[in-house]
Amino acid sequence: MQLLELKAIYLYRSSASAALDAEALRAYLAELLPAVATHLRGSYETIVARGLCPAPDSAMLAAAVIQGIAPPPDAVRLAGVEPVVYDAFALSAAMAEALRPAEAGLDCLHIDLSHRLIATWDESDSRCHLRTLLCSQPSIVSIPGLVEAPARPRKYAIMRLQFEALRMPDAIAELDEKFAGSFLTHGDDRLTEVAKGYIMQAVFYRLTGEAFCEDPSCRLHDAHWQEDMLAAQLGDRYCERHAAVLEACRPGKA
Numbered sequence: 001m002q003l004l005e006l007k008a009i010y011l012y013r014s015s016a017s018a019a020l021d022a023e024a025l026r027a028y029l030a031e032l033l034p035a036v037a038t039h040l041r042g043s044y045e046t047i048v049a050r051g052l053c054p055a056p057d058s059a060m061l062a063a064a065v066i067q068g069i070a071p072p073p074d075a076v077r078l079a080g081v082e083p084v085v086y087d088a089f090a091l092s093a094a095m096a097e098a099l100r101p102a103e104a105g106l107d108c109l110h111i112d113l114s115h116r117l118i119a120t121w122d123e124s125d126s127r128c129h130l131r132t133l134l135c136s137q138p139s140i141v142s143i144p145g146l147v148e149a150p151a152r153p154r155k156y157a158i159m160r161l162q163f164e165a166l167r168m169p170d171a172i173a174e175l176d177e178k179f180a181g182s183f184l185t186h187g188d189d190r191l192t193e194v195a196k197g198y199i200m201q202a203v204f205y206r207l208t209g210e211a212f213c214e215d216p217s218c219r220l221h222d223a224h225w226q227e228d229m230l231a232a233q234l235g236d237r238y239c240e241r242h243a244a245v246l247e248a249c250r251p252g253k254a
């Protein structure tokens with residue numbers, strides 16, 4: 001497999017989630033990709049404010065908000081999460097305006113650990129869907145999206161809707177307890193471990209043109225259900241084919 005050369009990866013700690021250990025994510029990248037320089041920066045906005053990047057076009061940012069889509073209520077209650085959903089491609093394009101030319105080439109990859117909710121349009125059912133990840137330059141891993149985008153267990157989702165409609169907070173609390181651990185919550189201590197696989201999906205997309213893997217136990221698996229996402233990420237493995245790509249990236253193997 002022909003791999004694109006990657007010299008540097010820049011992570012941006014835009015999410016203020018206390019459960020997210022961004023330095024652990026940088027260290028993970030450095031361990032798997034020792035030939036690539038890995039950098040952790042503050043939030044995208046901080047970098048812009050310090051004059052290290054030009055400001056993204058505010059009109060482009062505002063235009064990236066999708067009108068008429070209500071964000072999930074649990075996400076909106078979080079500090080630092082805007083109560084809107086962004087078009088993932090338009091948001092990335094607005095942020096790309098702010099990349100320094102010397103760091104904007106294909107040998108550099110920027111990944112925003114975003115506090116924003118992102119969505120893309122799905123032709124197959126003519127709807128917008130929340131996403132965990134957009135592979136682009138910059139790539140966006142939506143930290144609240146890891147909680148909100150993959151579906152929760154069907155039984156839980158149906159019962160929760162019913163209890164909400166009937167305004168039964170005690171029943172909701174009981175339900176949450178019964179299903180505890182089967183899906184990510186905001187502030188979940190598994191958030192960092194799960195995010196590792198998503199930053200690697202962005203890295204693989206850059207290296208090989210392919211982000212996702214059909215093997216449900218590989219970290220690159222594009223899970224649509226919370227339980228599948230947790231199984232793929234907490235298992236902490238790459239399938240044989242993708243482990244071979246990582247091996248080929250080690251110094252002296254290229």
Ligand SMILES: [Zn+2]
Pocket residue numbers: 213214215218219220221238239240241242
């Ligand atoms: Zn794989």
